[in-house]
Structure formats: C-alpha cells, structure tokens
Amino acid sequence: MTKDKKGMSASRRQFLTGAAAVGAGAVAGTVARAAGPDPLITEVQDWANGLGHGVDEVPYGLPIEFEGDVIRRNVPWLTADPISSINFTPIHALDGTITPQGCAFERHHSGAITLKKDDYRLMINGLVDQPLVFTYADLERFPRENHVYFCECAANTGMEWAGAQLNGAQFTHGMIHNMEYTGVPLRTLLNEAGLGAAGDFTDKWVYVEGADASSNGRSIPMEKALDDVLVAFKANGEALRREHGYPVRLVVPGWEGNMWVKWLRRIEVTDHAVESREETSKYTDTLEDGTSRKWTWIMDAKSVVTSPSPQAPITHGHGPLVITGLAWSGRGAITGVDVSIDGGKTWTQARLAKPGEKMALTRFYLDTEWNGEDMLVQSRARDDSGYVQPTKAQLRETRGLNSIYHNNCIQTWHVKTNGEAENVEVS
Amino acid sequence: MTKDKKGMSASRRQFLTGAAAVGAGAVAGTVARAAGPDPLITEVQDWANGLGHGVDEVPYGLPIEFEGDVIRRNVPWLTADPISSINFTPIHALDGTITPQGCAFERHHSGAITLKKDDYRLMINGLVDQPLVFTYADLERFPRENHVYFCECAANTGMEWAGAQLNGAQFTHGMIHNMEYTGVPLRTLLNEAGLGAAGDFTDKWVYVEGADASSNGRSIPMEKALDDVLVAFKANGEALRREHGYPVRLVVPGWEGNMWVKWLRRIEVTDHAVESREETSKYTDTLEDGTSRKWTWIMDAKSVVTSPSPQAPITHGHGPLVITGLAWSGRGAITGVDVSIDGGKTWTQARLAKPGEKMALTRFYLDTEWNGEDMLVQSRARDDSGYVQPTKAQLRETRGLNSIYHNNCIQTWHVKTNGEAENVEVS
Numbered sequence: 001m002t003k004d005k006k007g008m009s010a011s012r013r014q015f016l017t018g019a020a021a022v023g024a025g026a027v028a029g030t031v032a033r034a035a036g037p038d039p040l041i042t043e044v045q046d047w048a049n050g051l052g053h054g055v056d057e058v059p060y061g062l063p064i065e066f067e068g069d070v071i072r073r074n075v076p077w078l079t080a081d082p083i084s085s086i087n088f089t090p091i092h093a094l095d096g097t098i099t100p101q102g103c104a105f106e107r108h109h110s111g112a113i114t115l116k117k118d119d120y121r122l123m124i125n126g127l128v129d130q131p132l133v134f135t136y137a138d139l140e141r142f143p144r145e146n147h148v149y150f151c152e153c154a155a156n157t158g159m160e161w162a163g164a165q166l167n168g169a170q171f172t173h174g175m176i177h178n179m180e181y182t183g184v185p186l187r188t189l190l191n192e193a194g195l196g197a198a199g200d201f202t203d204k205w206v207y208v209e210g211a212d213a214s215s216n217g218r219s220i221p222m223e224k225a226l227d228d229v230l231v232a233f234k235a236n237g238e239a240l241r242r243e244h245g246y247p248v249r250l251v252v253p254g255w256e257g258n259m260w261v262k263w264l265r266r267i268e269v270t271d272h273a274v275e276s277r278e279e280t281s282k283y284t285d286t287l288e289d290g291t292s293r294k295w296t297w298i299m300d301a302k303s304v305v306t307s308p309s310p311q312a313p314i315t316h317g318h319g320p321l322v323i324t325g326l327a328w329s330g331r332g333a334i335t336g337v338d339v340s341i342d343g344g345k346t347w348t349q350a351r352l353a354k355p356g357e358k359m360a361l362t363r364f365y366l367d368t369e370w371n372g373e374d375m376l377v378q379s380r381a382r383d384d385s386g387y388v389q390p391t392k393a394q395l396r397e398t399r400g401l402n403s404i405y406h407n408n409c410i411q412t413w414h415v416k417t418n419g420e421a422e423n424v425e426v427s
Numbered sequence: 428m429t430k431d432k433k434g435m436s437a438s439r440r441q442f443l444t445g446a447a448a449v450g451a452g453a454v455a456g457t458v459a460r461a462a463g464p465d466p467l468i469t470e471v472q473d474w475a476n477g478l479g480h481g482v483d484e485v486p487y488g489l490p491i492e493f494e495g496d497v498i499r500r501n502v503p504w505l506t507a508d509p510i511s512s513i514n515f516t517p518i519h520a521l522d523g524t525i526t527p528q529g530c531a532f533e534r535h536h537s538g539a540i541t542l543k544k545d546d547y548r549l550m551i552n553g554l555v556d557q558p559l560v561f562t563y564a565d566l567e568r569f570p571r572e573n574h575v576y577f578c579e580c581a582a583n584t585g586m587e588w589a590g591a592q593l594n595g596a597q598f599t600h601g602m603i604h605n606m607e608y609t610g611v612p613l614r615t616l617l618n619e620a621g622l623g624a625a626g627d628f629t630d631k632w633v634y635v636e637g638a639d640a641s642s643n644g645r646s647i648p649m650e651k652a653l654d655d656v657l658v659a660f661k662a663n664g665e666a667l668r669r670e671h672g673y674p675v676r677l678v679v680p681g682w683e684g685n686m687w688v689k690w691l692r693r694i695e696v697t698d699h700a701v702e703s704r705e706e707t708s709k710y711t712d713t714l715e716d717g718t719s720r721k722w723t724w725i726m727d728a729k730s731v732v733t734s735p736s737p738q739a740p741i742t743h744g745h746g747p748l749v750i751t752g753l754a755w756s757g758r759g760a761i762t763g764v765d766v767s768i769d770g771g772k773t774w775t776q777a778r779l780a781k782p783g784e785k786m787a788l789t790r791f792y793l794d795t796e797w798n799g800e801d802m803l804v805q806s807r808a809r810d811d812s813g814y815v816q817p818t819k820a821q822l823r824e825t826r827g828l829n830s831i832y833h834n835n836c837i838q839t840w841h842v843k844t845n846g847e848a849e850n851v852e853v854s
Contacts, residue, residue: 047540047639047640048638050640051510052535054510054539055539056501056511058499059498059499059500059514060499061529062489062529070665085482094664095573099664102489111478112482120467121467133465137742137743141748141749142794144792180523181523211475212475213474213476213479215475237527238494316568322567322568
C-alpha cells in the first residue's frame with residue numbers, strides 16, 4: 001500500500017526488487033539476495049573501532065580528500081593572457097543550487113588582487129549633488145539586503161558557437177555560479193550622493209570600475225542601477241573570497257558577469273555610456289554581416305544537463321536513472337524545463353526542485369529509466385517572460401557564426417551504451 | 428526628491444551629510460570635506476599596478492587571509508571527551524542565512540570518521556517486507572529533493588541556563604548552521620523496503636545509527652520519518668564534508684541536531700522506541716523536581732542578535748547602526764522578530780530579509796541610530812504556530828535550573844558607551 005505514495009511505476013518496483021535478472025544495475029539488492037555476506041555490513045570496520053578527527057583540527061574546513069574532482073578547472077589555450085584568467089565551476093559534480101565560493105568559477109582581467117578592508121575606498125562622483133567616498137565600515141552602516149542570484153560570464157558556452165568542442169559540462173557551461181549575496185542597494189548609495197545634479201536621471205548612466213589594474217569599466221543604465229543592483233560584501237554568509245572581489249563587488253542580477261565589477265572602487269554618474277573597451281571590442285556580438293550587437297547585457301534563458309554528462313557518465317548500468325541539471329534566466333524566473341533523450345524529437349517535462357526564483361539557478365530532475373540504449377540528452381528552459389531556450393541552429397540563423405558571447409543554445413550530450421557521454425551537435 | 432525613496436529620516440540624512448560636527452561617526456564624508464586628500468583615492472595603488480593572482484593558484488579556494496576570525500572555535504572546558512567534540516559557528520561574523528560548510532559547527536560523539544563512498548553501506552531492517560542494503564551509488568538513483576534547513580544542537584545556549592557565561596554569540600548560539608541539502612526522502616527508502624510487515628505503521632518507530640564508534644543511535648517516530656526526513660549526500664551543492672557526515676547523513680528538519688545522524692549506516696523499523704543513551708541519560712531535560720522531560724525533539728523558536736555582540740562591537744561611534752541577527756523555529760516559519768535596546772521594556776519590529784521559510788534560518792535587520800548611550804540589546808522571535816520566544820525567567824519558571832538542553836530564551840547583550848558588548852542577564 002505504500003508503493004503508490006512514492007509514485008513509482010510497477011515496472012520500476014519490479015526492477016528494484018525482482019528476484020530474477022538483477023545485475024550490476026540493481027538499485028538495491030536484498031540482504032538475503034547478496035551473492036555472499038558483505039563484510040562492510042557484517043563485520044565491525046576500522047572506522048567504528050576508535051576515535052575519528054577532533055574538532056580542533058580544522059577551524060576552517062575543506063572538502064574531504066576523496067572529492068578531488070570537485071575543483072575549478074582551467075582550459076589553458078582559451079585565453080592569451082599572461083596569467084590564466086578563466087576557470088570553470090565543476091557543475092558536473094554539484095547538486096542543489098548554491099555554489100560554494102571555493103569552487104565558483106573565476107574570471108579576472110588582470111588577476112585577483114589583494115585589498116584589505118582598511119585600504120578599501122568607494123568613490124561616487126560625476127553628476128551627483130555631493131561626491132562621496134565610502135570606507136568599508138561606512139558601507140556596513142546602510143540597510144542591507146540578501147538575495148540569491150546567478151552570475152554567468154557572457155562567454156559561457158562561447159566556444160560552442162563553432163561546434164561541439166569542450167567535453168564536459170564544467171567547460172561548456174561552468175562559467176556560472178549562484179550565491180546568496182548580502183549588500184547595500186546601489187540606489188541607496190546613489191541617493192546618498194544625491195541625483196539632483198543629474199536632472200532627469202532616467203536617461204543617465206553609471207560607469208563602474210574596479211581597483212585592479214584592468215579597472216574593467218562598464219556602463220550601466222540608471223534604470224538598472226536604481227533597480228536591483230547591489231554593492232555586496234558577503235556571499236553565502238561569509239566575506240567574498242579574494243577571487244570574487246574581496247572586500248566589495250557589484251552584483252548586477254541577470255546581467256552578464258563582466259558587469260559584476262570586483263574590487264569595486266568607483267561609480268560615476270554620467271549622461272552617456274562610456275563605450276569602454278569592455279563594451280565595444282569585447283562583450284559585443286559580431287553578426288554575420290560584420291556589424292555587432294551591443295548592450296546585450298541580459299543573459300537569456302538557458303539550461304544544461306549536468307548528469308549524465310561527459311564528466312559524469314552513467315556507471316551503474318540500465319534501470320532507474322536520475323537526469324539532472326540547471327536552468328536560469330536573466331529575464332526572470334524559470335517556469336519549466338523539458339528534457340529530451342532523443343536529440344529534441346520528443347520532450348518530457350522535468351521536475352523543478354523548487355519553483356523558479358528570479359535571476360537564480362533552478363535545479364531540475366527527470367526521474368526515469370535507462371534501457372541501456374544510446375541517448376541524445378538535451379534540456380530546454382522556459383522563463384516567465386515566455387522565452388524558450390533556442391536550438392543552436394536557431395541561434396546561428398539569427399546570429400551567424402562570428403559570436404563568442406551569449407550562446408544560450410540547447411546543449412546535446414551523446415550518452416553511449418557503455419554510459420559514457422560526449423559533447424555533440426544534432427542537426 | 429530621491430531622499431524619500433530610500434525611506435531615510437531627515438535626521439539620518441542630516442547626520443550623513445551635514446557640514447557640522449562630523450566626527451568618527453560619519454557614514455560618509457564628502458571628498459571636498461576630507462581633512463586632506465586621501466591617497467587611497469588620489470594615488471595609484473600597488474594593487475592597480477600589476478597582475479594579481481591567476482586562476483590556477485586555488486583549484487579549491489579558502490577565505491582570504493584577513494578573515495582569520497571567521498573560523499569555528501572550541502571551548503575546551505565544555506566537554507570531558509578525550510578529543511574535543513564541539514565547536515561553534517562564527518555567527519558573529521556572518522550575514523545572510525547560508526552557512527558555508529567550512530565554518531559550520533561540528534559535534535561528534537567519537538570524532539569525525541573517514542568513510543569512502545565505495546565503503547559506504549546503508550541497511551534498512553526490522554519490521555520491513557524486505558531488508559535492504561544500499562550502496563552510495565544506489566542512493567543516487569532515487570528521486571532527490573533540495574531543501575534549506577537549520578541544524579541546531581540541543582545543547583546550543585545550554586551553558587546559559589546557569590547565568591550569562593560565554594561572552595560571544597558564537598559561543599552562546601553558534602551550535603547552529605543552515606545549508607541547502609540534497610538527498611532522498613527517507614520515506615522513499617522505507618517504502619522500497621516495504622512497510623507491510625509493520626502492520627499499522629503509524630505507531631511504529633525507526634531507530635537510526637551512524638557508522639562511527641559512538642553509533643549515536645536515536646529513535647524517530649514513523650510519522651516524522653515518513654514526513655520530511657532526508658537521507659542527504661550534498662550540502663550547499665557539494666558533497667558533505669567529513670565533519671558533516673560524508674558521504675551520507677540524516678536531515679531531520681526542525682528537530683535537535685543529535686538526531687541528524689552522520690555517517691548513517693542503519694535504519695531499523697521497530698515497534699518501540701529504543702530508549703538509547705542518547706535519548707535517556709543525554710538529550711533529556713531534567714526539571715526542578717528531578718524528573719526529566721523526554722522526546723523533546725523540536726527546537727522551539729529562538730533568535731539572537733549577532734551584531735552588535737561581544738565579538739562584534741560597534742567601532743564606528745554613534746549615528747546610523749545596523750542591528751542584525753538570526754531567528755529560527757523547528758515548528759515552522761518565522762513570522763516576525765522584535766528587537767529591544769532597553770532590555771525588553773520596549774520593542775521595535777525588525778525587518779526580515781525575506782519571508783520566513785519552514786525550519787530554516789531567517790535573517791533580521793533593525794536599521795537604527797545609536798545615540799552613544801548604553802544599550803541592553805535583545806531579540807524576540809515569533810513563528811507561524813503563534814509561539815513567542817520566552818525570557819530566561821519564563822523558561823526557568825517552568826523548567827527550573829537543572830537543564831542543559833533546549834534553552835531558547837531571549838538573549839541580552841549589554842552594549843556599553845564605548846561600543847563594546849557583554850553577555851548579561853536582565854531581571
């Protein structure tokens with residue numbers, strides 16, 4: 001009678017406990033059915049025979065030694081910078097939605113700088129009533145907000161414009177992380193300086209820059225600056241890590257990661273966009289005819305299956321299989337994700353772990369059975385603006401092949417009969 | 428005109444930008460008003476003059492060196508165990524709600540053991556249709572859920588029964604953490620084994636134990652086991668750390684941390700509570716008359732101001748002050764938190780960073796002004812069951828002075844004129 005409650009199909013139940021033909025693919029064998037007694041159950045083990053580690057050993061802990069694959073990884077040939085400047089979140093090995101800071105991807109333009117709180121200054125100048133300089137301690141005295149947001153580099157999935165290139169979800173989609181930020185709304189600080197000098201400020205801009213050598217300056221329309229942008233000093237409860245902009249970074253929800261300026265040092269209110277290097281020669285999308293799209297700030301709806309995937313093959317044989325992945329949209333909340341195992345011919349609605357939240361990662365699951373045959377696994381996200389994640393063909397049709405940035409196409413993994421997976425394209 | 432939008436009082440505005448009497452307490456001085464040019468703004472700094480750290484340096488990152496105070500701490504005299512067995516989350520230095528695993532408190536009964544996924548087994552036996560043994564890989568094949576829950580040790584705040592003893596929120600209230608868990612509902616696994624053999628299972632129990640030497644066995648009523656208990660393998664997206672039960676721990680939302688068995692090895696369906704050491708001589712509440720309350724599993728509504736507090740004094744002088752803290756309830760969601768600065772004579776409703784979520788930490792803020800006088804700072808939580816956090820006097824009235832566990836009284840910090848704070852009691 002309890003079987004119906006878990007919503008498991010008859011065939012699934014049969015697979016799980018059937019007496020016959022239970023091989024490596026069994027979810028659970030009965031104790032009695034085991035080939036022989038399992039000493040890991042029947043014998044007292046070493047770890048139950050004495051004391052383990054005391055609490056004084058790790059005042060600040062790291063992952064256990066067996067999780068050595070759950071690290072940020074670099075693709076050395078990807079950038080020509082004198083020091084490596086991009087790495088990728090190991091999304092193939094994570095679940096849930098929160099990204100620990102320790103393995104959240106990094107992108108620097110001149111390396112991660114070391115800046116003490118005491119040395120930190122934030123200047124607001126330009127078209128304001130009173131230019132202001134804030135210390136770190138000053139910032140802590142303004143009303144704070146907490147929000148979970150994803151941060152995605154505009155170049156995430158960028159190498160895939162040219163074809164299926166990087167063999168792993170970490171490399172194709174790992175320039176994303178999702179954290180709970182604590183900070184002061186930028187509008188609070190702008191209002192502190194006073195926007196009277198800006199006149200009708202609705203058509204004005206802010207130009208934001210960091211304290212590192214690159215300065216990484218970007219122009220942000222005032223409407224966004226006054227909406228949901230945060231001057232953040234904590235992520236997942238604790239201080240930002242050095243590589244995430246310690247002590248203060250900008251959080252620009254739903255917009256490309258390059259605008260989330262780290263080691264934030266200056267905010268200038270201007271009557272025009274600066275058209276900096278980072279918004280002209282970089283972070284624009286060159287189209288088929290040689291012209292470029294600019295101001296493509298918003299990260300459109302996107303998703304990827306994280307398991308199975310090239311770095312997370314199926315190792316347990318056929319039978320019950322959890323297909324899982326992440327979906328997100330810079331325009332709002334994810335409303336649904338569909339999963340295909342036949343390269344987009346047919347789709348099944350996945351289960352969202354929670355209702356989608358605005359500009360935050362959503363975890364999806366498809367609890368299914370694998371019959372051991374080849375699969376072409378895809379996911380397709382929908383958001384509350386009505387937008388549906390496009391295929392790569394659809395994207396190329398309007399955007400050509402010259403782009404690097406803003407590739408939000410449907411990704412395909414070819415899962416082979418042996419459970420291994422590979423990055424492929426389907427026509 | 429922008430002043431009204433930020434909801435700041437006239438006096439606050441005057442304080443922030445007034446030309447007169449601006450001392451150490453100023454939130455922000457104008458650039459022009461600075462005593463002299465600030466070289467941190469006017470001069471090019473070393474960190475803007477070259478390359479910072481490359482991405483290959485830290486495949487898995489740690490906090491920056493300046494955050495050395497944000498670590499778990501032990502109170503050596505607290506337990507008589509051969510190895511230290513309790514430490515505390517640095518809640519005084521955190522914000523938001525998520526606790527990073529690296530600084531989330533630990534409580535072990537025989538130390539944190541090292542158990543590989545390949546060596547992991549979970550047995551379900553007792554009154555089930557078919558005893559089962561699950562490997563780690565088996566667990567990954569069942570439908571998963573994601574939930575953020577707090578875990579609080581029953582002994583959190585336990586030393587405060589006898590008076591104001593430990594001088595810091597980390598020590599009085601730091602046996603709590605709050606993470607996003609990914610796991611399989613326990614009911615799924617129980618149904619897999621089949622509860623037919625348990626007859627009317629509504630009055631049955633499960634007895635859960637860990638693989639460490641202590642085994643730390645606890646009895647859980649079947650109603651709870653079939654409700655929201657998770658067999659969890661990830662926290663905040665990544666694998667559980669060793670000290671949090673790698674590879675698998677039980678998550679028992681809202682109930683005392685001792686029941687969240689780590690290194691989970693066995694679940695037995697029984698027709699009676701086992702009355703183990705951990706639920707008789709320990710984790711029961713001895714009353715004034717010498718009898719003991721038992722089965723006090725649920726952690727009642729509670730809150731604490733984390734800043735200002737003894738480890739987080741006010742260092743910026745008078746003027747704008749953010750009072751912040753955490754609230755939680757094992758019975759459901761926090762609906763409100765009141766803050767007092769006069770030892771409970773008058774109360775002001777705090778701002779919740781987000782609507783309370785069931786059995787998860789809620790961050791609250793009171794954005795106020797400090798006039799530089801002594802304060803007796805308190806917080807008082809309310810939950811959606813209508814329960815209101817009691818004073819210490821109220822708690823002692825019904826529970827006496829013999830208890831160690833389940834102290835959820837209102838905490839008082841005495842903030843002195845110099846900004847330093849101390850743990851005190853008010854009558």
